[in-house]
Amino acid sequence: MFEIKTKTKIAPDIFRFEIYAPLIAKKFQAGQFIVLRPLESSERVPLTIMKANREAGTITLIVKAIGLSTRQLAELKEGDAVADLLGPLGKPSEIGKFGTVVVVGGGVGTAVAFAVAQTLKEAGNRIIIISGARDQSFVILEDDLREISDELIMATDDGSYGVKGFVTELLKDLYRKGEQIDRVIAAGPLPMMKLIADITREHGTPTIVSLNPIMVDGIGMCGGCRALVNGKIVFVCVDGPEFDAHQVDFDSLMRRNNAYRDIEQEKEHACKLDAQIEEMKRA
């Protein structure tokens, strides 16, 4: 029984869950993810583990409700259980003493990069976090991030909170100021990660991105999560999810992630219609 111990809404459509999963909590290493199905009828949703509490046997997930299955998850309450939960999956992040590491998170990408940042900090690196959100209402995890960073730059696109600007510009600023950057970790929307890769390539900074392709099984059986890295096919769920940003073919991955967009929207639309009809029936 994978019980939801706590659920908090931390921004519009963004939720923080603590779910009871003792075996996964025990095994979790930074960079890994789980696959869950909120309901018996749901899709399998991959989500990064933000942190784990081994004593309590729980894992923390940050979820943005963007489609049908993530909304189904968002509708579950404390005390409910998710139908299926599998993990930890993927290869753990490479941890080492690199020096100064800039961790860039866009949107829920901030949560995706959290565990890596924390573990790199514990390994003795100096951690600068740039966390970007659309506006003040979407700012997440500030307290958690402060705890694990030496420097924290909270940014919003419109300047309604923290510094104004996109995370890519803020990274450029750091270079401009002459900051010695030994490694960059980025997680967020693919176009953001692509831009980050372009910037750090110029500076020759080793850069790791956490890829988030569409997955089905999450254990290497469908090939749906494949990406081109260094011209070779990799399966992100078992070979990743972290890769050398300078080797990733972002364009083909972006196309693949959008491949189902129209169909998904139709499905959601149909579901909403169904819900409306149900409601009308009940009224």
Next chain:
Amino acid sequence: MPNDLPLKERMQIARHVMPAQDAQVRITNFDEVNLGFTPELAREEAMRCLQCKDAPCSQGCPVHVHIPDFINQIVEGDMLKAADVLLQDNLLPAICGRVCPQEKFCESRCVLGKKGLPVAIGSLERYTADATANQRAARPVGDLPPATGRKVALIGSGPASLACAGDLIRMGHAVTVFEALHAFGGVLVYGIPEFRLPKRIVEYEVNVLRRLGVRFEKNVVIGMTLTLNELMADQGYDAVFIGAGAGLPHFLGVPGEELIGIYSSNELLTRVNLMKAYQSGAVTPIFSYQDKTVAVFGAGNTALDSARTALRLGAKKVHIIYRRSEEEMPARHEEVLHAKEEGVEFTFLAAPLEFIDNGQGWLKGVRLQRMQLGEPDQSGRRSPVPIEGSEFTMELDLAVIAIGNSSNPLLRDTPGLQFTRRGTLEVGENSLQTTKKGVFAGGDIVTGGATVISAMGAGRQAAQEINRYLLELNQPAG
């Protein structure tokens, strides 16, 4: 009633073809294609059997089912007895009757096949299992031997593990099956489509094992959630069987393969079967196949299942493209026939050179090259050789790659386990023991993609070996 027809007359009865849904109707649904024998058809077909003393058919069966005996019971009209004869050797007759390549195994050896057509052994097996399903489910489980106190963990829930579990539990051991996915049955549930193997049949078999006391745990990936060492050292399992299958899909490795609209057969079949995209109202998205032209690369069961799934999803035209000739096709014979009836088109002796972009990153077509068969390779199959200057193009909307799978990668880093260069697990030929003590393996993880019955046979052999190993553990060392 005994079969008192003289042999001559038996030989004059023509082979009965199992009734099936009409081809034009069945491509509009996902219901089972074959409808099964009626009792009358089954008996008439059973009457054809000559009851050969040396039973060559049994020799051709990987688990040596006592074929003449069960067929005789059908003639006698004692279906439950017929089922019990089957069950002695084959724990999953309803499944094997449907998916075994009988034309390569039992039916290939049938004496009647020398002059005419062999007895429809597969169809009779299917009939026997189906006709007795309710009766068998209502029977009491029967006495199991006293518990030995030994615990065995089975990794994966495909036919290899299911068969192994069935035997081990009847030997008195405690058995737990760990499955990574959210459903039990391995390829039987995520790969083979509903129209060939209804999922309720797999569920039935899993429930039989549950009733016997086998524990089933889903959502556990061995190697990630729990390691092999934890199973044995912390959780007290005395032995482990690895039946993790060969599920990692291969791609062609030709330019343009990253275009949208191209995917592996495993992805298509998993979306449709495991995630139930074939049912209306399922949430898993699937590309629209309506009026599309689809090519499937490969010619095994997986390829045919993909092609026929595509038809049922509404495709206008489905091509199977294979680089060898019809003779080398590894798929089950019946599936090839069914696919042809359904209008799947076959292009033999052609291989893809490159996929063509529509300018927006979606698939538009494929450039193919004609092949001819050269000298036989080590496996005895004649290998295809390209014909220069024979390139041609085919317009396509979707492409499915079904050229085989290699073993599941999740256990590859396990200390103590040795894998071959092909990625399969190294085991002792007879002991089925891996390089790690107390850890056994069988099925596709050892052989590479093979058959349900060979996986099942390996599971049963492993159960014997595990039993022996556990008994030896009881003897004082010395």
